Amino acid sequence: MTDDYEHYEAVVVGAGPGGAAAAATLARNGVETLVLERGVDAGSKNVSGGLIYAEESSPYTIDELFPGFREEASDREVTEHYIHNVAGREVKTFDLGELHHHDTEWADSVLRRKMDSWLAREVHEMTRETGGGLLTEVRVNGLLREGAEIVGVTCDELDPIEADVIIAADGVNSELARDAGLMDWEEPDEWFQGVKAVVDMPEGAIEGRFDVDGDEGVAHLFSGDLFENVRGGGFLYTNDESLSIGTVFHLDSIADERAEPQELLDNLLTHPLLTDWLGGEYDELEYSAKLVPDSKKVAHPSPYRDRLLLVGDAAGQMQAQGPIIKGMNHAVTAGALAAEAFVDARSRGDTDAAGERYVAKLEAEGVMDKLRPTRYRTLGKLGEVGPVASAMDAVTDSVVGRAAISALGDRAESLFNSPFLMGMLPDTRMGYVTVPTVIAEELGEPVDGLNTVEPPELDDRIGDLTYDVDEGNPHIELRDNAFAASGTAVTACPVSAEDFGGGCYRDEYVGTNGTEEHVVSLDTQPCVECGTCAVVADTDWTHPRGGKGVEYERG
Amino acid sequence: MHTVVLTKGVPDFREGQVSFDDDGHLERGKTPTVMNPNDRHALRAALQTKVRNGGTVSLMSMGPPGYMEVLQEGMRDVYADDLYLLSDREMGAADTWATAMTVATGIQKLADPPDLVFAGFKTADGETGHTGPQTEWCLDMPLVTHVISLDIAEDEGILRAKRLVEGDVEEIETVEAPLPAFVVADPEFEPTYRRADHRLRHKDLRETAGDRADEFGEYLDDGSDLDPTDWDRFTMWDHAALNLDPDYIGLDGSPTIVAGVDPIPKAPSEREATVVDPNDDAAMGGVVEELAPYAGGD
Ligand SMILES: Cc1cc2nc3c(=O)[nH]c(=O)nc-3n(C[C@H](O)[C@H](O)[C@H](O)COP(=O)(O)OP(=O)(O)OC[C@H]3O[C@@H](n4cnc5c(N)ncnc54)[C@H](O)[C@@H]3O)c2cc1C
Ligand code: SF4
Numbered sequence: 001m002t003d004d005y006e007h008y009e010a011v012v013v014g015a016g017p018g019g020a021a022a023a024a025t026l027a028r029n030g031v032e033t034l035v036l037e038r039g040v041d042a043g044s045k046n047v048s049g050g051l052i053y054a055e056e057s058s059p060y061t062i063d064e065l066f067p068g069f070r071e072e073a074s075d076r077e078v079t080e081h082y083i084h085n086v087a088g089r090e091v092k093t094f095d096l097g098e099l100h101h102h103d104t105e106w107a108d109s110v111l112r113r114k115m116d117s118w119l120a121r122e123v124h125e126m127t128r129e130t131g132g133g134l135l136t137e138v139r140v141n142g143l144l145r146e147g148a149e150i151v152g153v154t155c156d157e158l159d160p161i162e163a164d165v166i167i168a169a170d171g172v173n174s175e176l177a178r179d180a181g182l183m184d185w186e187e188p189d190e191w192f193q194g195v196k197a198v199v200d201m202p203e204g205a206i207e208g209r210f211d212v213d214g215d216e217g218v219a220h221l222f223s224g225d226l227f228e229n230v231r232g233g234g235f236l237y238t239n240d241e242s243l244s245i246g247t248v249f250h251l252d253s254i255a256d257e258r259a260e261p262q263e264l265l266d267n268l269l270t271h272p273l274l275t276d277w278l279g280g281e282y283d284e285l286e287y288s289a290k291l292v293p294d295s296k297k298v299a300h301p302s303p304y305r306d307r308l309l310l311v312g313d314a315a316g317q318m319q320a321q322g323p324i325i326k327g328m329n330h331a332v333t334a335g336a337l338a339a340e341a342f343v344d345a346r347s348r349g350d351t352d353a354a355g356e357r358y359v360a361k362l363e364a365e366g367v368m369d370k371l372r373p374t375r376y377r378t379l380g381k382l383g384e385v386g387p388v389a390s391a392m393d394a395v396t397d398s399v400v401g402r403a404a405i406s407a408l409g410d411r412a413e414s415l416f417n418s419p420f421l422m423g424m425l426p427d428t429r430m431g432y433v434t435v436p437t438v439i440a441e442e443l444g445e446p447v448d449g450l451n452t453v454e455p456p457e458l459d460d461r462i463g464d465l466t467y468d469v470d471e472g473n474p475h476i477e478l479r480d481n482a483f484a485a486s487g488t489a490v491t492a493c494p495v496s497a498e499d500f501g502g503g504c505y506r507d508e509y510v511g512t513n514g515t516e517e518h519v520v521s522l523d524t525q526p527c528v529e530c531g532t533c534a535v536v537a538d539t540d541w542t543h544p545r546g547g548k549g550v551e552y553e554r555g
Numbered sequence: 556m557h558t559v560v561l562t563k564g565v566p567d568f569r570e571g572q573v574s575f576d577d578d579g580h581l582e583r584g585k586t587p588t589v590m591n592p593n594d595r596h597a598l599r600a601a602l603q604t605k606v607r608n609g610g611t612v613s614l615m616s617m618g619p620p621g622y623m624e625v626l627q628e629g630m631r632d633v634y635a636d637d638l639y640l641l642s643d644r645e646m647g648a649a650d651t652w653a654t655a656m657t658v659a660t661g662i663q664k665l666a667d668p669p670d671l672v673f674a675g676f677k678t679a680d681g682e683t684g685h686t687g688p689q690t691e692w693c694l695d696m697p698l699v700t701h702v703i704s705l706d707i708a709e710d711e712g713i714l715r716a717k718r719l720v721e722g723d724v725e726e727i728e729t730v731e732a733p734l735p736a737f738v739v740a741d742p743e744f745e746p747t748y749r750r751a752d753h754r755l756r757h758k759d760l761r762e763t764a765g766d767r768a769d770e771f772g773e774y775l776d777d778g779s780d781l782d783p784t785d786w787d788r789f790t791m792w793d794h795a796a797l798n799l800d801p802d803y804i805g806l807d808g809s810p811t812i813v814a815g816v817d818p819i820p821k822a823p824s825e826r827e828a829t830v831v832d833p834n835d836d837a838a839m840g841g842v843v844e845e846l847a848p849y850a851g852g853d
Contacts, residue, residue, distance in 0.1 A: 006750050034751050124758075133755040159749045 005144070008034040008132055010342065011153055011163040013140045013176060015042035016112075017052070017062065018312030018331030019169030020119040023134070024065045025339035026167075027126035031346070034132040034163075035123055036155065038139035038543055040468075043116025044551045045529060045543075046171075047196060047290040049235050049244060050112065051078055051219060053329040054105040059365050060336035061105065061329070066122055073118040074108035075239040076206075076217030083323060083416060084273060086224035087440035091273055091447050094410075096221065098417035099324060109217050109237045109244065110328075111198070112555030137547035140170065143179045143308065150180065150306035156545045164351045165342045166308045169335055172291045173531040174314035175542060180305045183298065183316065185534045185541070188252035189427070190297045192232065192320065193532055194290050195261045195494050196246030197269065197455070198239075198554045200283040206238050209277050221323045224436035226267050230259045231432040233323050234268040236277065242285060242554070243277070245269060248325060250427060251291065254492050255536050261289065261494040266455045275449030282453040286554045287461035289494035291531040292318045292327055294427075299371035303362075304355030309338040319371050322422030330371065337361040375420070383426025393430045396438055405435075406442045459502045462495055462526045470548040474524045476533065477540040483507055483518035486537035493533055495526045502526065505533065556610030556709060559662055559669040560601045560633060561690065563616050564588040564625040565680045590625045590632075594675035596740035598633035600705055601673045603746035605634065606757050608707050613665065617641040617649070617657050620791075623783055627771050634764035636788065638771070639665075643793035645801040650809035651685035657804050658686070659693030660797045671707070671714070672696065672737045691737035699732050700739040704747070707734075719743055 012023045015037035026033040039045040052074065054061035063069045070077075081100040085092045100107060124134040137157065144152035144160045152162035153176070168176040172191075177183035210218045222234035232249030247265050254261060268274070269282070293299075298316030303309065311317070312331030319326045341357035362368050383389060395401045405412065416422075456464075478486055489505040490496055496503030504527050510517050520537075528550045534541035543549070566573060566586040574585035601612050614635040616622045619642060626638040641661045649657065662672060672694065674687030691698040704717040712734050719741050720726045748754050767788065774783040784791050794801060802808060831838045 006752065008751070036751075128755070128759075133751075133758065135751060135754050135758070138751075138754075157749075158751055158754070161751060 005152065005160050005162045007162040008032050009163065009346075010034070010132075010165045010167065010339075011036065011161055012167045012169060013153065014169035014171055014314070015039075015120045015123065015134060015136075016046055016116060016169060016171060016312065016331060017119070017328045018314070018335040019167070020116070020123050021060065021062070021065050021332040021335030022167045022169055022311060022339045023123045023127055025060075025336045026342065027123070027130050027132075029339070029343040030130060031339075031343065032131040033127045034161065035120075035127060035134040036138045036140055036153070037120065037134065037136045038546045040137055040547045040551055041113070041117050042120030042134075042136065043113035043555050044553075045549075046112040046116055046555045047194065047288040047552065048110070048112055048328060048555070049194070049196070049237060049246060049248070049325055050110050050328065051107045051237060051325075052110050052115075053107045053326055055329055056103050056105050057366060058329065058333050060333050062332050065332065065336060066119060069118075070106075070108060073115045074110045076109050076212075076215060078107045078109055078217040078219045078237065080212070081219045081221075083221040083223065085436035085439040085444065086222060086226050086271065086273065087437045087444065088225065089272060089446045090440045090444035092440045092444035094413040094416050096219075096323075096417060098414075099322065099419060099422065100219070102419045107219075109219075109239050111239055111242075111244070113553055116555070139543055139546040140176065141542070143176060150308045164307060164346070165354050167335065167338050168308060168310045168314045169312050169331065170314050172293055172313040172318075173529075173534055173541065173543065174310065176308065177310050177314050180308050182300055182303060182305060182310060183314070185531070188255050188535050189250065190294055190316075191251040191535055192248050192292045192294055192318075193251045193254055193261060193492070193494070193530065194246055194248045194292060195265050196244055196288050197265060197284050198286040198288075199243045199245055199278070200285050201242055202279075202281075203241070205279060206241070206243075209279060210238055212238070222268060222271075222273075223323065223432055224440050225433065226271060227264050227433070228257065228259060228267070229429065229433055230254055230257050230264060231427065231429060233432060234265075236274070245274075248292070248320075250294075251492070251532065251535060255488045258488075258491045260491055260497050262287075262458055262461070262497065269453055269455045270451050272447045272449045272451045274453070275451040278451070278453050280452055282455070284456055284461070284464075286552060287456070287465070288552055288555060289528050289530040289532075291535070292325070295319045295330075295371035296373070296376050296427075299368065301368065301372075302359050304358055307352070307354070309341070309355055309358050311335045311338050317367075317371055321419060322416070324422075330367065333365070333367055334362065337365065337367070383430075384428055389426065389428040389430065393428065393434050396430055396434045402438055402442055405438050409443060412439060412443070458495065458497055458500055462502065465526075465528065466551040466553065467525070468548050468551065469525050470544050473545065474522075475542050475544040475549065476522060476524050476527065478520065478522050478538065479540055480538035481519045481521065483520055486520045486533070486539070487518070489533040489537040490520060492536050494530055495528055505537070556604065556608045556671070556707065557613070557667045557669045558601045558604055558610060558671045558673065559613045559615055559665070560594070560597050560629070560635070561615055561658060561672065561674045561687070562594040562598070562625065562629050563591050563678060564618055564622045565591045565678055588621055588625060590628050591675055591678045591680075593677055593742060594629075595632065596742055596744045597673040597675045597738075598629060599746045600702065600738060600740040600744055601671070602633045603705065603748070604671060604707055606748065606753050606760065608709055610670075611636040611667075613637045613639060613669070615639040615641070615658065615661055617646055617654055617661070619647075623775055623789070626789075627768050627775060630764055630771065631768040634760040638789045640789070640791045641797065642791055645794045645799075645805045648806035648809065649804060650811035651683050651689055652810055653804050653808040654686050655689035655693055656808065657794075657797065657799060659690050660799055661792060662690075662694060664792065664797060668735070670734045672735070674737070674739050676701070676739055676741055687737070687739045694737065696735050696737040697732040698737045698739070699730055701741040702738050703727070703741050703743045704745065705738065714738070
């Protein structure tokens with residue numbers, strides 16, 4: 001008897017940039033919109049690097065949808081961009097300004113708690129006028145179906161709700177996308193893992209140490225041999241009064257190398273290049289982690305089913321344009337386009353057509369080609385074929401390759417600045433490790449400086465986070481605790497480590513009947529809900545109930 | 556739907572707040588007054604009714620003018636619309652009966668007669684649990700006590716409640732009562748909001764009531780020359796306004812005779828403590844030696 005269910009014209013799940021953009025666009029068009037967010041506050045579950053881009057070619061940008069965004073919700077306008085190729089102490093820095101400015105109206109640094117909670121307040125006001133509103137601490141736990149058709153959502157905290165359209169903006173571990181059979185969490189090579197520290201800066205330090213004005217900021221990227229052959233890189237962005245320093249790696253590489261994410265971050269934090277910026281004093285305000293999808297592989301070409309439309313990370317729409325990460329802006333664009341598609345469909349009296357219209361808009365606006373560039377499909381993927389990748393890598397590292405790079409000299413900078421080349425960069429060791437290392441060795445200068453930073457131990461990092469633990473109600477369950485099935489999580493989980501008893505995953509040897517089994521155990525108490533183990537271990541993975549679990553204050 | 560909630564101020568018994576004199580008597584002047592903790596359950600039940608069924612909530616107390624702050628706190632908690640304080644010297648030192656008489660008269664004087672009256676289960680200072688039921692007796696309404704969950708079917712004019720009955724075994728009883736009715740909320744009362752529109756209304760009310768409570772705060776501010784009784788949502792009635800005979804209220808109207816008072820044993824003012832470093836083997840050995848006799852049952 002669905003007549004008894006509450007009904008809204010639109011239900012938006014998740015109040016990140018995707019959900020906020022969708023809800024604002026729906027509300028502006030008079031659609032009765034309910035937004036459900038599981039965190040105690042919007043942004044309390046979210047992490048990004050984070051630079052938010054306003055793309056010139058994009059039909060929607062965050063400041064158009066939310067006037068006042070840049071004054072109220074973002075930190076600094078980032079006007080300088082560099083990439084540092086590192087080999088030991090040798091560093092070759094390239095100005096990456098061209099790549100950053102390509103198709104960019106502006107790019108601002110943001111902290112997600114501040115940004116998302118501001119957006120949520122705006123969204124609540126706008127949607128309240130339509131008869132809906134925004135609720136926090138509500139976790140949507142599945143799709144409501146009538147027969148086989150999706151007609152609404154089910155929640156932990158509320159009775160089922162019907163809607164004419166459901167916009168799933170529930171992020172990288174979208175339970176709705178999975179419930180609808182549109183995404184799975186199976187292949188590590190389809191995801192990146194990001195780990196980040198927010199570092200306090202004394203008043204005036206950013207201006208002094210980075211040589212910028214009060215409202216300007218800088219972006220620094222790092223690649224080379226800093227990260228023990230793990231494919232990915234590091235970043236440092238200046239916020240109003242803090243730095244966001246982090247790493248983003250291909251999850252398959254983290255898993256294969258048995259790398260400890262927090263140690264890779266520490267490699268960056270302790271590199272001499274950061275000495276002057278960190279200024280000898282290191283006060284880490286927050287440690288965080290999250291997965292992001294690699295749109296080149298998983299951006300769903302048809303992200304809808306029945307009344308359910310996926311946007312942002314939930315649809316795999318997170319673009320890594322070489323070292324530049326663009327997820328928030330694509331979530332905004334997709335959120336607004338999905339809403340627009342529903343509004344169009346509604347005005348024609350055919351709300352069921354919203355999904356098809358949304359897909360058409362993603363194509364027509366060129367979003368899909370940014371997310372899954374044709375040139376990557378033809379060239380990049382080829383580069384990832386094992387023997388080809390090894391050969392390319394060997395050539396780069398050979399006398400010939402080195403000579404070529406030496407000969408290129410600073411002209412290499414313009415190659416790094418080519419969006420075209422970056423779009424087809426294969427996801428191999430060559431691009432992330434070998435080329436930057438060889439560049440640093442052939443063209444770099446040694447950095448001096450003694451970096452005395454001692455990053456906090458993992459237990460201190462965990463201890464400084466705020467949690468509301470759902471006692472006796474673990475949100476992740478191990479389906480197979482054999483080390484072979486789930487052991488990768490011991491190292492890949494950003495709050496676990498080998499020989500560390502205080503994290504989520506631990507490996508153990510259990511003796512039964514004279515045999516010894518290598519197994520893992522799981523305690524979700526320190527979990528930061530990054531999603532890693534959903535992909536690399538054999539688990540039943542869900543988000544904690546509304547408001548429960550980790551609560552980021554910065555994000 | 557008009558709901559009235561009864562509340563009172565009690566000494567803040569939390570550790571560090573409460574002051575006793577040398578004879579172990581409570582020093583009221585030095586102990587802050589806070590809302591009776593059990594009234595919060597009544598407030599929550601009233602709030603649930605307001606959120607789900609709409610209408611207004613009036614918060615009423617009998618006591619000294621200092622209770623105005625308790626009412627203000629209640630306004631923030633229960634999103635009350637109107638505050639009532641029954642207060643003058645003649646009402647002082649009342650027992651539960653005289654309190655019930657006074658409060659019931661106050662309720663009867665309300666221009667909008669209530670559909671529901673809520674009371675907490677007992678006070679943290681008196682602990683009698685009488686005032687609610689005695690007030691109900693004066694009002695002659697159906698009484699439902701120990702309520703742990705509540706549903707109001709306004710169109711049918713009834714309430715449906717679950718109540719906790721404690722006997723040899725704990726039982727949960729489901730009852731119905733016609734409105735208007737008197738409800739005593741149990742500490743186990745848990746409001747539930749399973750509909751999005753309820754939660755949204757809750758959010759709206761929180762905002763408006765918070766603003767309202769802040770506005771009242773300006774009248775209560777120490778430095779303010781505003782008179783709280785001028786605030787349009789606050790009413791103070793003395794015995795004359797309630798047309799009550801001083802012989803039947805306050806101390807004179809209280810049949811309860813206090814037979815005696817036992818002083819509360821003094822809390823140990825100082826405990827001796829030695830800080831032991833867990834890495835100091837010798838010191839830890841000493842701790843084990845101290846504890847060993849207890850572990851052995853001595
Ligand atoms: C370390 C790191 C660095 C990054 N750097 C950048 C960068 O510099 N620039 C950039 O643009 N992008 C960056 N990203 C990516 C970016 O953060 C994401 O692409 C972006 O946040 C996606 O937005 P979204 O709205 O789709 O999802 P999210 O921002 O993840 O929001 C999803 C929301 O849904 C809520 N939710 C989830 N499940 C439920 C549920 N079941 N019920 C209710 N609510 C739910 C969540 O609590 C959350 O608020 C980075 C990511 C990481 C991890
Ligand atoms: S337990 Fe899983 S989801 Fe939680 S922090 Fe570790 S890897 Fe991430």
